[in-house]
Amino acid sequence: MKHILITGAGGFVGRQVLKALKGKGHRVTAVLRPGQQLPAGYEADAAVVTPDLFSEDEAWWRERLGGIDCVIHSAWYVEPGKYLDNPRNLDCVAGSIALAKAAVAAGAGHFIGIGTCMEYRLPGDRLAVDSPLEPATLYAAAKLALYHMLGHFLPGTATTFSWCRLFYLYGEGExxxxxxxxxxxxxxxxxxxxxxxxxxxxDYLDVAEAGRQIATVVETGQTGAINICSGxxxxxxxxxxxxxxxxxxxxxxxxxxxxxxxxxxxxxxxxxxxxxxxx
Structure with missing residues (x-):
């Protein structure tokens, strides 16, 4: 079994990934805000606490990633009605790069980022991972930029890279x-x-199934872009x-x-x- 750190562990998607990983017997460390509690029925083995994970630098993360086998980066700025073109997306990119660099320095063997179907050129009724990419919002552009940067950086290290593109999710905590x-x-x-x-x-998918699919990537080690969808x-x-x-x-x-x-x-x-x- 592996020791996995999840950012956004209390969020809509992150909590389902946490649940799926715990069901497989993995040890999980959740990244939480001060005073934040995981929803009832969701438990982590340990917690890393920060008021703003995107403001933490590489050195801060490196101290907290010792012994971590895999990082699942589920957190992002997603305030309803505000996130699509908010400059906060740029902070998320910078903070995510610091986390990825720290994961490499700390010896984490796998980094899983969470992307969005909005990275693709839309509309599209058969979107494969090699379909054209053309984001229409700052949010999607920021996700895609991070995918490209980590896709060039991580393959030159001992840390493998997976990018899970989420489609339309529904379910608990929505x-x-x-x-x-x-x-x-x-x-x-x-x-x-x-x-x-x-x-x-x-393309609708229950968020619990999305969590199970992302947890499967930990198990298989599948790299590159992965569509988390029903098809x-x-x-x-x-x-x-x-x-x-x-x-x-x-x-x-x-x-x-x-x-x-x-x-x-x-x-x-x-x-x-x-x-x-x-x-």
Missing amino acids: YAARLVPYVRAQLEKGETVKLSAGTQLR KAVTIRALVESIADEYGRRDLLEFGTAAIHPSDPAAVVGIPNLIRPGG
């Missing part, structure tokens, strides 16, 4: 204003759900109708009452390339 929790909240209250036409194609195309309308059917309330769905945002791509669907253990 921000309440996002599509799935919004739909469920409205249906549970018996209130109308106002939606766009719902024609956009998406299945579904319209937003079909997804919402399937949720409404759980409540028997399709009558509460109002499609076409909200406009599709001009920047919302018509299709974002991935082609999985995750290597499974023994595969």
Whole structure:
């Protein structure tokens, strides 16, 4: 078993990676903010505490990475409604590079970064890891820049590099204003759900499964870009109708009452390339 450090361990994705790794018997150190507690049901073996992990320099990280076999860098600035074009993304890049350099210096054998499907040129209904890359926001550009920098830096070291590109995730711990929790909240209250036409194609994956897929990368050591996705195309309308059917309330769905945002791509669907253990 390995000793793994996870940044963003209490976050939407990080907590699921933590859970999957603990289920496999790994020792996990969580990076947390002062006073932050992991959600109930999630436990780490140890914690590293910092008010702002992106402000810590290489020397600070090097002191805390002794004995770590793998770093999973799940943290990023993702404040809802603000993160896509926020300059804070630049700080995340700089802080992530300091962490990666420290991982190399400390002898960590594997560095796993978390990217986004928004690094690709969109729309796209068959996005493979070799599809054209063309980010449309500062957030996606910053992620892609980090991928390129680490992709050139880490292969020249003893630390292998993996980059997990997340597609559309839903599930436990999701921000309440996002599509799935919004739909469920409205249906549970018996209130109308106002939606766009719902024609956009998406690749949806439960965040718990995404956590398991990322944990699998620790096990296999797969390097390079990896699409963390289902590979299945579904319209937003079909997804919402399937949720409404759980409540028997399709009558509460109002499609076409909200406009599709001009920047919302018509299709974002991935082609999985995750290597499974023994595969």
